Each structure stands twice: as structure tokens, then as C-alpha cells.
Amino acid sequence: MSETREPRLRRRRMDVKSGRVDLSHGAGGRASAQLIDEIFRDAFSNAWLDQGNDQAAFDVPLVPGGRMVMATDAHVITPLFFPGGDIGSLAVHGTINDVAVGGAVPLHLAVSFIVEEGFPLADLKRIADSMGRASREAGVPIVTGDTKVVERGKADGVFITTTGIGVLAPGVELSGDRARPGDVVLLSGSIGDHGVAIMASRENLGFETAIVSDSAALHRLTAAMVAAGGTGLKLMRDPTRGGLAATLNEIATQSRVGIRIAEEALPIKAQVVAACELLGLDPLNVANEGKLVAVVEAGAAEAVLAAMRADPLGREAVAIGEVIEDDRSFVQMTTSFGGGRIVDWLTGEQLPRIC
Amino acid sequence: MKHVDEYRDGKLARAIAATIAAEADPTRDYAFMEFCGGHTHAISRYGLEDLLPANVRMIHGPGCPVCVLPIGRVDEAIELAKNPDVTLATYADLMRVPGSRGASLIKAKAAGADIRMVYSTLDAIRIAEERPDRQVVFFAIGFETTTPPSAMAVKLAEARGLTNFSIFCNHVLTPSAIRAILEAPKTGGLPPVRIQGFLGPSHVSAIIGTKPYDTFVAEFAQRIVVSGFEPLDVMQSILMLLRQVNEGRTAVENQYIRAVTPEGNRAAQALVDEVFELRDSFEWRGLGAIPHSALRLRERYATFDAERRFAMTPIVASDNPACECGTILIGAKQPADCRLFGTVCTPETPMGSCMVSSEGACAAHWTYGRFRDRARASAGRAAS
Numbered sequence: 211m212s213e214t215r216e217p218r219l220r221r222r223r224m225d226v227k228s229g230r231v232d233l234s235h236g237a238g239g240r241a242s243a244q245l246i247d248e249i250f251r252d253a254f255s256n257a258w259l260d261q262g263n264d265q266a267a268f269d270v271p272l273v274p275g276g277r278m279v280m281a282t283d284a285h286v287i288t289p290l291f292f293p294g295g296d297i298g299s300l301a302v303h304g305t306i307n308d309v310a311v312g313g314a315v316p317l318h319l320a321v322s323f324i325v326e327e328g329f330p331l332a333d334l335k336r337i338a339d340s341m342g343r344a345s346r347e348a349g350v351p352i353v354t355g356d357t358k359v360v361e362r363g364k365a366d367g368v369f370i371t372t373t374g375i376g377v378l379a380p381g382v383e384l385s386g387d388r389a390r391p392g393d394v395v396l397l398s399g400s401i402g403d404h405g406v407a408i409m410a411s412r413e414n415l416g417f418e419t420a421i422v423s424d425s426a427a428l429h430r431l432t433a434a435m436v437a438a439g440g441t442g443l444k445l446m447r448d449p450t451r452g453g454l455a456a457t458l459n460e461i462a463t464q465s466r467v468g469i470r471i472a473e474e475a476l477p478i479k480a481q482v483v484a485a486c487e488l489l490g491l492d493p494l495n496v497a498n499e500g501k502l503v504a505v506v507e508a509g510a511a512e513a514v515l516a517a518m519r520a521d522p523l524g525r526e527a528v529a530i531g532e533v534i535e536d537d538r539s540f541v542q543m544t545t546s547f548g549g550g551r552i553v554d555w556l557t558g559e560q561l562p563r564i565c
Numbered sequence: 566m567k568h569v570d571e572y573r574d575g576k577l578a579r580a581i582a583a584t585i586a587a588e589a590d591p592t593r594d595y596a597f598m599e600f601c602g603g604h605t606h607a608i609s610r611y612g613l614e615d616l617l618p619a620n621v622r623m624i625h626g627p628g629c630p631v632c633v634l635p636i637g638r639v640d641e642a643i644e645l646a647k648n649p650d651v652t653l654a655t656y657a658d659l660m661r662v663p664g665s666r667g668a669s670l671i672k673a674k675a676a677g678a679d680i681r682m683v684y685s686t687l688d689a690i691r692i693a694e695e696r697p698d699r700q701v702v703f704f705a706i707g708f709e710t711t712t713p714p715s716a717m718a719v720k721l722a723e724a725r726g727l728t729n730f731s732i733f734c735n736h737v738l739t740p741s742a743i744r745a746i747l748e749a750p751k752t753g754g755l756p757p758v759r760i761q762g763f764l765g766p767s768h769v770s771a772i773i774g775t776k777p778y779d780t781f782v783a784e785f786a787q788r789i790v791v792s793g794f795e796p797l798d799v800m801q802s803i804l805m806l807l808r809q810v811n812e813g814r815t816a817v818e819n820q821y822i823r824a825v826t827p828e829g830n831r832a833a834q835a836l837v838d839e840v841f842e843l844r845d846s847f848e849w850r851g852l853g854a855i856p857h858s859a860l861r862l863r864e865r866y867a868t869f870d871a872e873r874r875f876a877m878t879p880i881v882a883s884d885n886p887a888c889e890c891g892t893i894l895i896g897a898k899q900p901a902d903c904r905l906f907g908t909v910c911t912p913e914t915p916m917g918s919c920m921v922s923s924e925g926a927c928a929a930h931w932t933y934g935r936f937r938d939r940a941r942a943s944a945g946r947a948a949s
Contacts, residue, residue: 229672232671232672234671240913244913540935544612545612546611547579547612547616547796549616550937551609551610552933
């Protein structure tokens with residue numbers, strides 16, 4: 211489950227009897243959250259799932275004090291190969307990151323492939339090699355897997371699901387419901403790179419940029435942050451599908467607080483701004499695959515920020531805002547003009563299949 | 566980003582805001598309508614409302630192409646998409662516009678209709694070329710800005726001998742809508758709204774020029790400042806309108822001189838004129854039927870007209886009676902005045918079209934501005 215509980219919004223429940231899944235249910239916005247809440251959470255409900263995090267932390271029976279983290283992620287991206295990565299490296303990084311932002315040290319990955327009949331073996335090998343390389347570089351081996359082949363037309367090339375487990379050091383307690391007014395919101399680097407790289411590499415959009423995906427494994431960065439922040443580090447989350455906007459809204463909703471960020475503090479590459487301008491997108495809604503957001507106590511902010519900047523993947527880390535009191539759980543932004551606006555969940559149809 | 570950042574300079578905006586505050590007469594109330602959804606979006610996205618004095622009020626106008634499309638036309642498009650021979654190519658904005666009984670293109674797509682989201686008319690032409698076995702229909706909507714590309718697509722389709730391409734034409738005309746709002750007190754069809762001036766369209770005016778607005782000064786003693794879509798453009802144009810009021814002038818002025826001329830884009834006008842002709846009357850959501858306010862394909866290009874090719878029958882359907890899109894579109898009400906706003910009507914589950922497009926007044930207020938509602942409500946209570 212990579213969505214949290216949905217905003218507290220008076221709204222119609224889904225029409226389960228005659229409704230159908232549509233693309234907005236997969237876009238990472240409010241409709242996705244509603245699908246998870248009303249279909250999956252209803253069916254699976256338990257203490258771990260109901261925390262609503264991107265990963266679940268659980269005690270290990272028979273091991274006193276032992277705690278682990280587990281996360282899973284399905285990858286259906288198109289195109290399969292893009293500047294800065296491919297579906298294989300993305301599947302490794304994505305799941306490592308979901309484990310790592312839970313504060314855990316990732317240990318092992320499992321992978322399952324759904325391959326469409328007719329898929330070129332050369333492409334499959336290229337993807338597998340890329341996964342192997344990514345997992346070796348991260349030091350998180352792929353230790354088990356499964357492969358299914360479906361008839362032509364029943365899948366689109368290859369879909370990859372990865373599952374990861376990790377171990378939590380004693381005393382590490384991160385969760386999306388721990389943000390409190392006065393806490394500081396940190397961001398590890400520029401936003402929108404992955405989404406724009408994917409969109410640019412889709413031939414039908416007809417433009418090219420120099421932007422490459424930021425896809426990367428963040429577990430070394432998170433380990434440094436855990437060490438530097440101690441109990442002052444409240445939570446971390448990686449703003450993938452739905453972008454920074456969705457992640458901040460998830461945190462605000464889960465913690466029942468407001469968040470206020472400053473537009474001028476947001477690091478966004480000029481090419482990303484330009485591409486978003488052309489496509490009519492807001493960089494705040496565009497996906498990232500190698501960035502994270504952290505909420506820390508004000509007293510720990512400087513130490514955590516310094517630890518982030520010391521890591522190659524956090525060199526451009528900045529404080530982007532603060533947690534405020536707000537029973538409506540709004541994420542607000544002071545614009546570069548000095549006015550105010552809401553930063554809302556993504557609505558509408560972002561281009562499908564970016565992760 | 567060059568040619569954009571210059572128009573989004575926060576410091577300059579605050580300087581203009583200070584000038585507006587200094588020049589606004591505290592004994593007056595200023596009410597200006599921004600006609601275009603693009604302006605609505607810029608005002609909301611940059612929080613410009615916070616930069617204006619309390620007695621300078623912006624009223625959202627009907628210039629959101631998706632918003633003014635009547636529910637019956639949406640139903641017709643859905644029916645067309647259900648035709649097993651048809652591939653409907655559409656701008657993404659239209660996917661969630663509600664038709665009758667909760668239907669929408671995105672739901673029709675989930676149920677099996679072949680609907681493709683495209684960025685331009687050329688994408689639709691390409692689909693038609695790649696799939697000669699499919700009848701590709703482009704769902705053409707919009708004001709004068711999107712009409713020339715539709716005309717170009719028709720000409721291209723003819724030149725390339727495409728027999729499987731057509732357009733479902735819903736192009737509408739800006740001056741007709743402005744006239745309908747200004748004539749409301751006379752015709753009584755719409756609730757009258759006090760407007761002391763308009764922020765005139767930017768992209769539309771790049772096509773049609775500023776001349777078509779002259780008549781509104783002559784006939785209605787109105788003020789029009791054609792304004793760019795960037796936030797600084799909007800601020801400067803508001804200042805220009807305010808000065809006209811203070812000086813007792815009524816005129817058409819052009820703030821957007823970097824793109825708009827009095828005559829407009831003659832080549833685009835000629836292209837549109839070659840392919841399209843005026844409809845006798847067209848139904849607008851909120852504004853009702855307006856004579857000579859929309860276009861259809863000329864007889865010469867009838868073969869590219871989806872309405873004729875598929876013998877489409879007009880569907881008349883009414884909006885949800887609780888939905889205030891109609892009164893919001895003409896500025897008589899504000900989004901938060903609607904009982905459905907934010908309760909059952911949100912961008913995810915829109916009841917009315919104003920909640921769909923980012924240019925719609927309700928979606929803009931929901932997405933960017935609704936944090937102000939509580940302060941506004943308590944201010945209202947304190948005042949009463």
C-alpha cells in the first residue's frame with residue numbers, strides 16, 4: 211500500500227456495485243486513496259496496515275526487541291527504458307526506498323515478473339542485468355523471485371513487483387502520524403526530475419530535455435539522517451507518484467496537522483520548470499524516485515540537514531516549511547508573490563504509468 | 566525560464582500591489598471580471614487575491630472552455646465514444662466533465678470505449694493515419710484560441726486524403742459571451758452582475774485582436790484591458806482598470822502588447838473563416854442559448870463533421886438542480902456559495918464542470934484558495 215488514509219472529506223463512497231476502476235484510481239491522488247481505503251483497507255484491516263505508511267513495522271516473535279520493516283511496490287512504467295534508468299533499476303530503488311524511509315536498514319529483496327508473450331529476451335536480460343547491478347550497488351541482494359508469462363495482449367511488456375524487508379535499530383520509531391506543529395519539513399533535493407524524464411522520453415510528446423530520472427537508492431542517506439536526528443526525526447517519506455504535493459498531504463492528513471511551505475524554498479531545475487510549463491503540469495505533482503521528505507523537531511533540524519548535505523543524494527537538501535496547527539489538514543504555500551495558496555492532492559489524469 | 570520568469574517577479578508584483586493599494590479610492594468598491602479561466606488560474610495559483618485591497622474584487626467569468634460546454638454535448642460525446650467503430654481523441658481536461666447521471670468520458674473509457682487523451686489536433690491526425698480501420702473523432706472545444714488548430718487539422722486531413730477523421734465541433738466565440746453578460750439586465754435571462762471592467766482574454770485576443778471589443782465601450786460604456794496570463798500581467802491590468810475607473814474613462818486598452826495587436830492574427834482568422842461558419846444558436850452552460858455564439862463546419866468540409874458523419878442527434882439534458890455552475894460562470898455567485906462545493910462536489914467527484922478544469926472557478930478555488938473560506942465565513946458572521 212503506498213497510500214495513506216484519505217483526507218477527511220465528506221464525499222460519496224465508491225459505487226462498488228456497478229462502478230469500474232478508472233485511471234484516476236491509479237494516479238496517486240485522492241481517488242487512489244479512496245480505492246485503497248474502501249476496497250483494500252476494508253478487506254485487510256489490521257494494526258500494521260492501518261498505520262497507513264508506505265511500509266509496515268512489526269515486532270519479530272522469538273527475538274526480544276527485534277523489529278523489522280516490510281514494503282512492496284509494483285512497477286508498470288512505460289517506457290521500460292528511460293534516461294537515468296529502466297523498470298529494473300526503478301523496481302530495486304523504489305522498494306529499497308520504501309523500506310529505508312521507514313527508518314530501517316534494508317536487508318533483502320524478492321521480485322516477481324509478469325512477462326507478456328513475445329517480449330524480447332534481450333530486453334528481459336537488459337532489465338535483469340540492471341536489477342542485479344542496482345541491488346549489488348545498494349548492497350541489498352535479490353534473494354527470491356517468481357516469473358509468470360501471460361498471453362500476448364494480457365500485459366504490456368513486463369510488470370515487476372518487488373518486496374523488501376529491513377531491520378529497525380532499537381528506538382527508531384518513524385510514522386506518518388508523528389508530525390506536530392513547530393516541526394520542520396526538509397526536502398532532500400530538486401523535485402519533478404523523474405516524471406519529466408519519463409514524459410520527455412515518450413515519443414508522442416515530441417520534445418527532448420536534458421533531464422534524467424533521479425532514480426536512486428536512498429538507504430545510506432536515511433541511515434545518516436536516523437543517526438543524526440535521533441528521536442528528533444519524526445518521519446521520512448519518498449514523494450513518488452503524486453509528487454511532493456501528495457506526500458505532504460498524506461503527512462498532514464495522517465498527523466492531523468497543517469503544513470506551510472515556501473515556494474521560493476523549493477529546488478526545481480529550470481528544465482523541469484520549462485517542461486512542466488509546456489505540459490501544463492505543476493512540478494509539485496510530478497513524480498520523484500530519488501528524493502525524500504523528512505519531518506523533524508525544530509531542535510534537530512540543523513543536525514539532520516547537515517547529515518543530508520553530507521550525502522551525495524542529499525547535497526541540495528533544504529528546509530521547505532513547517533508543520534502548523536490546522537484541523538482541516540491543509541497544505542498551504544506562500545507563493546513567490548507573497549500570496550497564499552493550497553497545495554492540493556493531484557487531481558485529474560496525470561500521464562499514466564510513471565512508476 | 567526565459568520569457569516566463571520576467572512575468573513572475575514577486576518583488577515587482579508587490580510594487581504593483583502597493584500602487585494599487587495607494588490608488589484605490591477607499592470610498593469606492595471596484596468589481597472587475599476576469600473573463601478567462603487562464604486569469605482565474607493565475608489569480609488563484611499565485612494568491613493574487615491576498616495582494617489586492619479589500620475593496621478591489623475580482624469576479625470569475627465564463628472563459629473556461631470546459632466549463633461552458635453544456636451537459637447535453639458531453640452526453641453526445643459519450644454516446645459517440647460508445648460507437649464500436651469510433652476512437653475519440655480528446656484533451657485530458659474533458660475526461661472528467663460530468664454528463665448526465667454521473668457519466669463521464671473517463672468512466673466510458675473504463676467501461677471499454679476507445680478514448681485517447683491527446684495534446685494536440687496533430688496527435689489525433691496521427692492516430693487516424695496509423696489506424697485506418699478506426700473512425701477517429703477529435704472532440705474539438707474551446708474559444709478562438711483552439712479553433713485555428715482544429716481548422717488546420719481538417720485541412721490536413723483533407724490534404725492527406727484521410728477518410729476516417731472528423732471533428733465534433735464545439736468551438737465558441739468570446740465576444741458573444743461578453744455580450745450575453747452585458748445584456749443580462751436588459752434581457753432578464755441572467756441575473757445582472759455589477760461589473761466595472763473586464764480583464765480581456767490574452768490568447769483569444771492574440772487571434773481576434775482588440776477591435777472586436779470596441780463595441781462594448783460604445784454600446785455599454787464598459788472598460789476592457791486585454792491582459793496576459795502571467796501573474797504580473799494580471800496585476801498590471803488590474804491597475805489599468807482601476808485607473809480607468811478613477812479617471813472616469815471607458816476604453817479598450819491593451820496590456821498584452823507583446824502578443825496582441827488591434828487586428829489580431831489575420832492568417833488564423835482566414836483559416837477559421839475558410840473552414841467554419843456561424844451556428845444560428847448554441848447552448849452554453851450557465852449562459853443559456855446564445856445566438857451566433859459558436860461555429861460549425863462549412864458545407865464544403867461537411868465530410869469532416871462528426872455530427873453529420875454519424876448523424877448525431879442533439880441531446881438536451883439539464884444540470885443537477887443544486888449545482889450553481891451557471892450562476893458562478895456569470896459571476897453572480899462564488900464557488901463557496903454553492904451547497905455542493907467541497908461536500909459532494911470536488912475535483913475527484915465533480916458534479917459540475919466548473920470543478921473539473923484547472924481553469925474552472927470552483928476547481929481553482931478548491932485547489933488553491935479554499936483555506937480562506939473559514940476566515941471569510943467568520944468575518945461574515947462577525948459583520949451580521
